[in-house]
Amino acid sequence: MSMADLLVIITEVLLRTVAMMYFPRSFLNITPVCSTNTVLACAATLISVWFTVAFTLDRFLAICYQNVKAKYCTERTASVIMGIVSVFSCLISVPWYFTMGPEYNMHYIPRGCIFKQAFLNLTSWASFELLMLSLMAWFPFLLLLLLNSLTARHILMSGRVRRGLRDRKPGDNDPEMENRRKSVVLLFCISSSFLLLWSTQVIYVLSERVFGTPYVKGSEFESVALMLQVLCTCTNTVIYVLTQNKFREQMKSAVRYPIYLIVKLVKNRNAS
Template sequence: MSTADLLVLIFYVVLYRILLPRFYHVFYFYTFGCRLISILIAAVIDCSVWLTVSFSFDRFIIICFQQFRRTYCSLKCATLIIAVIYLLTYCRNLPYYFAILTHHVHNNIQFGCKTNPNIDTSPEWLHTILTPLVPYVCVVLLNLLTIRQVLVASQIRRGFRGSGGEAGDPEMQSRRRALMLLFAASANFIILWITTVGLFLFSRMTYTYFYRDFNDPFAIVNEISRMLRVLNCSTSTCMDALTQARFREELRKAMKYCANMINQFVTVANG
């Protein structure tokens, strides 16, 4: 999930929002570059959203269905689910690749890009329903079911333990930590995506789909919703870094690896 969020920051924020407007002819010089960027920008956000759903579902299975914990919560199963999410997401955004045509060909090399009028990518309403309307409902529903199960289990366990309460109960403390992480990630997603969901519902109820300029309130809210979507990815990565020791350890390893590679490159260059 953190990797998907980082990809959103790299491709959507750095590449699409910062570099592309300033170096348009560099990135869109080759047709293949146009097509690749179109798919990546659309797919990375979808991956981030659906991996948030998978994270909520994972916590739901662990807490509510203990009998499936060993079968479902394994490295092999997690790898398979992540791979399927990435595969389906990129397949769903594949029409963006064919929606771009070559502007001209020189020496059998395709240059430039233009929109293909004969290919229609997924309609905007369908795209919004799949991301984030359906994930939004799934996350809320899974969290409510998880909360209900935790409250019932805590009440039963407290009754068995008597006056001892939860002070010396490692199981309840472990559940509380897992629940706090789940709620933090889910609440972050729900709050920061609520503008996008509300804007979609408002546009459908009032038949407002276009705006004249950026002074229009609809345009302002639309840009705010985009900003909040990106902020969701940033805060999710920060939460993982602050709350998960294994994530911090892997991040340190990655930074050390990059530092060693740079050091070796500098050594070879100077030698």
């Protein structure tokens, strides 16, 4: 998940947005290169989104179906799913290459990337764009909402059973129940953040394709939609990973280690 998010930052932010804005005369602005970057950015976004869905499914099976955890929640299964998602995302993103045309020519070299008129007018291309939007936003959100809701329901139901078995007194703190409540909050944070951050991009595309609003490239609304979309590919990984105890311990060790080396170096210097 983290690697997929890093690829989104590299392809969408660095190679497309930053390079096109601040280095317009670089080789990245040549139309074939720019079109290739569009394909890579789309593939990276799909991979990031569906890796999050796959991770959510893995957690759902591990929590709600303990009997299949040992069989399906394995490293081999995860590798196969990641491979399938990666290959499928790359293949379905290839048509984006043919939606781009040169914005201008410089010394007989096509430069810049703008959508071709056929992409803006043909129903087939509009259907393809809506399909990609569904794969990136609508279907993943529905799956995340469904899986997280079922997981939260299982946690709440098992919590009621646990409280009944413990016959807990008022004011008695149960660490396990506290962890479960945090898990429920975490699951709904994932779904709500995905919906909110993708909603602007969905509205932007629908307003152009369904309601006929002019497709204005480079508008402020498009910039905000793109920024929130890119941000969404990072938030889920951050939310998932930062809530894991092992990761937090590793982060603390990584922060303390340079301090430990400096202190050790100072002590050795004073001793000599």
